[in-house]
Amino acid sequence: MECVFGLVGDGFALVAADTSAVHSILVHKSNEDKVMILDSHKLLGASGEAGDRVQFTEYIQKNVHLYEFRNGIPLTTAAAANFTRGELATALRKNPYSVNILLAGYDKDIGPSLYYIDYISTLHKVDKGAFGYGSYFCLSMMDRHYHSGMSVEEAIKLVDQCIMEIRSRLVVAPPNFVIKIVDKDGAREYAWRESIKDTAEVSAA
Amino acid sequence: MARYDRAITVFSPDGHLFQVEYALEAVRKGNAAVGVRGTDTIVLGVEKKSTPKLQDSRSVRKIVSLDTHIALACAGLKADARVLINRARIECQSHRLTVEDPVTVEYITRYIAGLQQKYTQSGGVRPFGLSTLIVGFDPYTGVPALYQTDPSGTFSAWKANATGRNSNSMREFLEKNYKETSGQETVKLAIRTLLEVVESGGKNIEIAVMTKEHGLRQLDEAEIDAIVAEIEAEKAAAEAAKKTPSKDT
Numbered sequence: 001m002e003c004v005f006g007l008v009g010d011g012f013a014l015v016a017a018d019t020s021a022v023h024s025i026l027v028h029k030s031n032e033d034k035v036m037i038l039d040s041h042k043l044l045g046a047s048g049e050a051g052d053r054v055q056f057t058e059y060i061q062k063n064v065h066l067y068e069f070r071n072g073i074p075l076t077t078a079a080a081a082n083f084t085r086g087e088l089a090t091a092l093r094k095n096p097y098s099v100n101i102l103l104a105g106y107d108k109d110i111g112p113s114l115y116y117i118d119y120i121s122t123l124h125k126v127d128k129g130a131f132g133y134g135s136y137f138c139l140s141m142m143d144r145h146y147h148s149g150m151s152v153e154e155a156i157k158l159v160d161q162c163i164m165e166i167r168s169r170l171v172v173a174p175p176n177f178v179i180k181i182v183d184k185d186g187a188r189e190y191a192w193r194e195s196i197k198d199t200a201e202v203s204a205a
Numbered sequence: 206m207a208r209y210d211r212a213i214t215v216f217s218p219d220g221h222l223f224q225v226e227y228a229l230e231a232v233r234k235g236n237a238a239v240g241v242r243g244t245d246t247i248v249l250g251v252e253k254k255s256t257p258k259l260q261d262s263r264s265v266r267k268i269v270s271l272d273t274h275i276a277l278a279c280a281g282l283k284a285d286a287r288v289l290i291n292r293a294r295i296e297c298q299s300h301r302l303t304v305e306d307p308v309t310v311e312y313i314t315r316y317i318a319g320l321q322q323k324y325t326q327s328g329g330v331r332p333f334g335l336s337t338l339i340v341g342f343d344p345y346t347g348v349p350a351l352y353q354t355d356p357s358g359t360f361s362a363w364k365a366n367a368t369g370r371n372s373n374s375m376r377e378f379l380e381k382n383y384k385e386t387s388g389q390e391t392v393k394l395a396i397r398t399l400l401e402v403v404e405s406g407g408k409n410i411e412i413a414v415m416t417k418e419h420g421l422r423q424l425d426e427a428e429i430d431a432i433v434a435e436i437e438a439e440k441a442a443a444e445a446a447k448k449t450p451s452k453d454t
Contacts, residue, residue, distance in 0.1 A: 058302055
């Protein structure tokens, strides 16, 4: 029931993901951050098997950092996406990773970009993408309301509409979402959309 | 292949490892490098031997980052340095991946020194011909540290040290003039030490300053020239004061 979706706007790219960590019928936590800040100007939203997700994305992050230290310059978003796809492809026919990824980034002379990378190493450069059962609803909403060059406000409105659809139409809908944004000023958390807050500390009697 | 198992680094009758000592000779021929630890700043300085006119000097970086909080300068065989630096950078990321924590300065120094030692006790290889000065801030305590390694694989922590060409004179100067400094004073001390053995001027020195907040920052030529000018002015003032003793009793 994990949902990750993203889109490209005017000079920025967004990735939103649900924040539930589920094991069979138990919800371990509902504030699990699945959108990793890959480097200063890249976001990596991942969904899939919990162990694989963390293992694979951290591995990619450390290799992206290593490249930057070795070469004194960061990878472009396209290069990072192709590297990620390559690692998935190499592992595919031995120990496949069950991780679906949306990689968003901002490059100085190229602008924002979004890459769709699924667990069998499909790589597509896209304007909007989504994974999981939520994708059935998100893609339809985005097909209807997305246009290129959206402002941040318009894009967040669309993201909220997608989250609304997921919450109302998906049978075991995740309650909380995190939205992260990347633009010329870098990658950062934009907002959380919480309908269930983890209980605050019990105040001392 | 059996032919190449023979160790190159073997003991001499009087207990010396000549290959290691020859490696130290190679270090002594390398460019001068100095490191100074302040209370909140650590400075690395390296002599820039005259760059050929057609060479792009930006491609010859002698002070490198190993991680966001660790930097390294070295003296000796630069090609050997590339190999060690690459291994250290991989280890920094690998450590972050396995234990989700950045390396401490001591850990990465120990790692590099361990690598250097391995090559004094393996078949068919020669030791690395370089000594390194490794600086950084402890990621948890924020305490600055300066370490030195050499081709034998020994390492130790220092308040200030020098290696490479004329390192003895630089170390003597540091022993005489070291005191706890911070900020710009630490930078000045490092530059003054280098100026003892290097021709004065921004284009002959490369300086990098590491602080906890801003990580490693390479100073550009203009900045270095300005500080060198300050130092020369201070020296001149001190000389003048010596020559005209105060008339009051």
